[in-house]
Amino acid sequence: MRIPRRFLAIMMAFHTLATCAAAKAADAPLRVDITQGKASLLIVGVPDVSSATIAGVADGAAAGEALAAVVRADLSSTALYRILRGKPVEPGAPVSLPAWQSIGAQALVVGRPSLTSDGKLAYECLLYDVFGSKQDASRFIVVPVNQWRRAAHQCADMVFEQTTGDPGHFDTRLLYVAESGPRTDRRRSIAIADYDGAGAHAVSGSDMLRGMPRFSRDARAVAWMELANDTWRLVLAPADGEARLRKLQLPEGQPSAPRLSPDGRRLAFALARNGDTNLWIFDLTTGQARQITQGIGIDTNPDWSPDGSQIVFESDRSGQQQIYIMASDGSQQKRISFGAVGHAEPAWSPRGDLIAFTGIAADAIRIGVMKTDGSSERLLTDGWQDEAPSWAPSGRALVFSRTTRDPALPEVWELSLPGGGLRRVLVPGGASQADWSGRLP
């Protein structure tokens, strides 16, 4: 039985919202099907692959099983697949597609790990079209052993790309504020984890107030704001913590909301002075700062368009927080959000098509998206206080901060857009203000 040709390209309904370029022709038969906005899940087998333990991989657990588990978790998070674990695959044994077909799998992912001659982890990731009885795609991945999870993430990326036509976002990181302690005396440090919460580690101390951290596009540098001696400053630091932190020399006033430009050369930020807050741009090479918005009211939370030519920001100049777009030199400012709900914390999708935002109503604060002209606005979450969205580089998922009425620690949650998958990002302790990295080099 072959997969019917009627299967649509992934996210057709989502594409109409996103005004993407015309969907790719469905040459590959393996596709997730969305009809009427609700996904028909693609049934994919992801078996454990028996292998020896490989030193440094998964603390001595069987490597093939540990890697398969990560692949399963990645694909599950999108809520576009139904995962079948099936029977483990033995090393060296050929794959029996009829056996998978008999349990209903449409696709099969087999990942075979091994050690290279120079001590790295090699992961051969194979995607089979079960009904078509053929291998659909493969990727041979090599990573340092201590980054073994990245091999599984890159395998899941390949599967996602083949079956949806969109790039995956699994081999990425989150930069966030790690929080602990009671609400009235929070300890905070800047931390980095894999997008799924693994490998969380601090990149700053917890000795002073810090916040609003942001990656550079290549995830090599990070910027944040911190308080020392009753003075806020913006700092730039390497993500790997090897070199020294750079404290930026900015004009007088209180800076906040730093945002590195896509080309890494400029930093947009908000500067509060004399009771007003406006947007500025700092040139990282010349050290010059330039004010780009003026006037009374609060302008803050700048974010760059993917090509760096425009900036979306939030302003309460109309009497309520709303979203505006302008050229990156501050000209042609135009309001794009309207209506009774306040709009804040805009985030420009890396695809360029959507702006995510924090929607502020009297009884709820929630995440929403709209097109860049402000149309097609819709709310995506239903928590008590969901805020500060950040896009995956694929433009198909968001992370945001979630707090409840209960004075517990805040959490970071991930929403996968077309499938509606929602899950908490499991890092130790509390977390907020997450920024999603671009694809790792």
Next chain:
Amino acid sequence: MTGRFIPLRIRRVLVPASVVLGLASTLAGCQRPTEGLPPAPVFVLDQEPVPTPPPQAWRAPTRVAEVPPVTDDSFLRYSGSDTVLFGEGSADLDSDAKAILLRQAEWLARHDKVRFVLEGHCDDRTTRGQAFALGNARAQAMRRFMQAQGIDDDRIVVLSLGRELPVLAGTLEESRRMSRRGVTRLLPNTDADQNSGIFRGE
């Protein structure tokens, strides 16, 4: 000169709120996060992916200003309070706030070597960037008032703390109301002679 520096307290509202605060401290002691106690901070500074990193020793919390504030019994006794409250989304000083700030300004005029920080705070239902900006607007409003009372601007440090340090009270609404505040915090003076007058409680 060393001594015990006691952080400023909101004395003006202590009496009517004492029950609320007593209840709050009880509640704070037995508050339960939804999933049990969160683990102690477990971050390690190496780059290895660590499935279960060892817990880090808990450190006693320190105030935002790393240097302990000057003993301020005299300031607090005279002014009545180190804190004024603001309306939601507002940086306007109402008549209560002005009355308190006037007393503070009178004391500060008499102890004219004392420098001080004006802290602007917001409730944590405000989005973060907006809160930093609004906190600045609140602190600036207090600063303009102080300047109008003749206080030299050189003595004033304006600091917005946004929503980072909320007040926890008995109810959600009360917590938010008390978080929307401006706090006057005296800075330690390097001149020991000037300090001694304060410690003697003029």
